[in-house]
Amino acid sequence: MDSAFILPPSPNLYFQRDPIALTPGGVIFSSMKMEGRQREADLLRSIFERHPLFKDAVHPLFPAAGQNPVPSIEGGDVIVLSKEAVAIGNSERTDAKAIYQVAKALLAEGTVQRVYEVHLPEKRQYMHLDTVFTILDENLVLTYPDALNAVLQTSLYTLKSQEGDKVHIKREVLKESLLTVLEREIPHLDIIHTGNGNPEYAMREQWFDGANVFAIGARRVISYNRNKHTNRALRNVGVEVLEIPSSELSRGLGGPRCMTMPLSRAKV
Numbered sequence: 001m002d003s004a005f006i007l008p009p010s011p012n013l014y015f016q017r018d019p020i021a022l023t024p025g026g027v028i029f030s031s032m033k034m035e036g037r038q039r040e041a042d043l044l045r046s047i048f049e050r051h052p053l054f055k056d057a058v059h060p061l062f063p064a065a066g067q068n069p070v071p072s073i074e075g076g077d078v079i080v081l082s083k084e085a086v087a088i089g090n091s092e093r094t095d096a097k098a099i100y101q102v103a104k105a106l107l108a109e110g111t112v113q114r115v116y117e118v119h120l121p122e123k124r125q126y127m128h129l130d131t132v133f134t135i136l137d138e139n140l141v142l143t144y145p146d147a148l149n150a151v152l153q154t155s156l157y158t159l160k161s162q163e164g165d166k167v168h169i170k171r172e173v174l175k176e177s178l179l180t181v182l183e184r185e186i187p188h189l190d191i192i193h194t195g196n197g198n199p200e201y202a203m204r205e206q207w208f209d210g211a212n213v214f215a216i217g218a219r220r221v222i223s224y225n226r227n228k229h230t231n232r233a234l235r236n237v238g239v240e241v242l243e244i245p246s247s248e249l250s251r252g253l254g255g256p257r258c259m260t261m262p263l264s265r266a267k268v
């Protein structure tokens with residue numbers, strides 16, 4: 001029987017963070033872990049490769065031409081910490097192999113100097129790296145508190161040597177937590193905990209991606225109205241919180257940041 005749809009339904013298409021990741025060194029075309037989401041990545045990739053607005057502007061980093069099979073990596077695991085550093089979650093959705101490949105391509109490109117691989121625990125509340133923290137200002141980060149020390153291992157990739165096409169990178173396994181990585185990269189780091197200091201509220205609000213707010217400016221965020229304790233914690237330190245209704249959106253199991261794709265970043 002012919003399908004009733006030209007494109008099969010893509011119920012997760014509103015999570016634009018995942019099918020593509022833009023970094024200071026180029027674009028990662030995601031290879032989604034779940035088959036049901038791969039068509040989103042294919043769709044976005046055709047737009048970026050063909051639309052006049054993008055086709056000459058994108059520098060693709062991943063996957064390599066003709067690579068098959070492609071290891072998986074999803075945009076929600078890729079966090080730009082600064083112009084020079086990118087963190088990538090090794091998670092349920094993103095494989096170590098893909099991280100190595102992206103690290104190599106990024107370091108070879110030259111803008112980014114450090115790529116961190118953050119090993120996330122295999123638990124629902126750690127689906128992607130962006131579910132556990134969001135940068136809100138130069139030195140201010142909102143996090144799900146358990147994540148800071150639950151991550152027991154991180155690795156740091158840096159460039160070892162580069163001669164033409166021959167690129168060698170170095171991997172150092174750091175027995176360090178996510179907190180240490182953030183402290184290394186964000187001077188004078190200040191942390192706000194989801195749940196406003198109460199671990200049970202933090203846990204409950206993590207079901208609705210408490211730590212995944214969308215920062216639209218320094219100390220200005222869009223957050224789900226249901227995450228009241230987290231929103232209170234944010235307001236207590238002077239962050240402006242714009243609440244959005246969340247009864248339906250949160251059912252997709254992602255937060256406001258997951259629904260966005262930054263195409264260009266203002267210089268700060």
Ligand SMILES: NC(=[NH2+])NCCC[C@H](N)C(=O)O
Nearest residue numbers: 015017076128252253254258
């Ligand atoms: N970047 C994110 N945290 N995205 C959340 C995506 C949720 C979506 N339902 C999925 O399972 O893929």
